[in-house]
Amino acid sequence: MTEVKAELVGSVWKITTQPGAQVAEDDVLLILESMKMEITVNAPRAGTVKEIRVKEADVVKEGQVLVVLE
């Protein structure tokens, strides 16, 4: 199980995956928005999306778990 965390504070702009989806390493899971930038959150490894812990427009902190892969 791998927890994918936010690298920096921001809000969730778009979620581009869903629970149960198979993802490859580097696939975009969701896009954060911070300081005028779209910041993609990519899968650190291949796996299945077990859980998405945020929804669009949520404000997230650095280090907060966004997605759980297994």
Place this chain on the structure above:
Amino acid sequence: MGAPLTLPAVGDDYTARVTELKAKRSKNLGMGGEERIAKQHQRGKLTVRERLDLLFDKDTFVEFGLLASQQPVRGGETDPGGTPADGVVTGHGLVEGRQVWVIAYDFTVMAGSMGAVGEQFKAARVRELALRYRKPLVWLLDSAGARIQEAAGSTFAGTGYLFADQVVMSGVIPQVAAMLGPCSAGTAYIPGLSDFVPMVKGTSSMSLGGARLVKAATGEDVSDHDMGGSQVHCYESGVGDNEVADDRECIDLVRRFLSYLPSSNTEGAPFHETGDPRDRSVEGLDKIVPVNPRAAYDVRRVVKAVFDHDTWLEIKPAWAKNIVIGFARAGGHAVGVVANQPMQKGGILDSDAADKAARFIRMCDAFNVPLVYLVDVPGFLVGSQVEKQGIIRHGAKMLYATSEATVPKITVIMRKAYGAGYYVMCGKGYEPDVLVAWPLAEISVMGPEGAVNIIFNKQIEASDDPETTRAQMIEAIRAQINPYLAAGWAMIDDVIDPAETRRVIIRGLEQATDKRVDRPWRKHGNIPV
């Protein structure tokens, strides 16, 4: 007239003495013996003498202190097996034809531990001569640290010159600490004070206290590798620069690093013709940099496209990746590149990014390497989390370093140049020699979405349709953010076609060759370290 002089006999005795010398040399060239050399190889490491063969041009190494060995300290015993060269090989040789001095620890002799002879006489002599001749100094580190048998007790009071010497040498001669094995205890300050610190994955480590000391001092159970391997220092702490696969790659990288620097601060950076045409139009940037300013891309592709082919040497590639730093050549001229990296954290600046850039900028300035800033920065990260990290003082380091640098500085604003991000990336106030923008450039204190709530807050609140009013106001502000406004005021020198970037940089570097900046006298400034 007296009897003719009788000269001393030349013959068997003379030959015997030379034979004795050869035997002594041969023994010490054999390092710690076959068994320990085999062990060194088993660990995936080269011996100190194999490393020196890789570091220096063929047959140029001149050794000092080959015949040294451990001497009795305070009536103690010395190693009966002998301690060839006292565990550290020292001397000088040529790297691409230029003299470089070396202090190379030999792990096969008492684990490369630093003894009285090796440190107080051999290494100290190299430091003295490297500085005397103004030549770079390279450490090949593979050492268990201080030889406690010789160092324990209060004669410690007489030690510590090493680091004071390093500080005196800082900014005068380039210092490189190649991490090829362990480097624990106080000796970890050698890389801590060096200009470049490549680390071999798996075999090298550094920490202020080695694993056994940590266990005794705090009870923590951790290995040297887990505590201070390249996976820590090149990825998390930022103490290491570049992680490399093995000794060979490490020493290659040291040679490449030195090729971008002068032998000392009294010289200019060396010029190397690369064959890449000076006026080459940079094609394909439109396929790398999206027009949408919110979209990410890998700025390293821009760097590789703009500068001379195959000259890019990225430094600290795995730490604070939201800023990219490294050396390259532009029309053969060595340059230090500072570029925002939109692909990592949107290129937003934070504490580590500012720290990384500031140190690199100061190294380039100290050694007369011109700086090229490639700007695409949304600004510094804001909020409670970064304030707790002290982002103001970290950001101020980069502001300070850019402002203080008197080498030629070329600034190319590719897309965003917002707020203090524009300042630290060598905006108008920081003495750029050439300051140009691409047509995509957005220069502003902040983006329209942020500015609208401050400038037009009352109008939006008073509106019957606040969202429409807000959108209108955002567009009104956005219209004010374009490079032609800055060019119209001549606050920037030109707006350029991105394809012209290479030519503009090369012309700018040559324009500023004779740059001279005189500051008011001071002992030194007070950088917010």
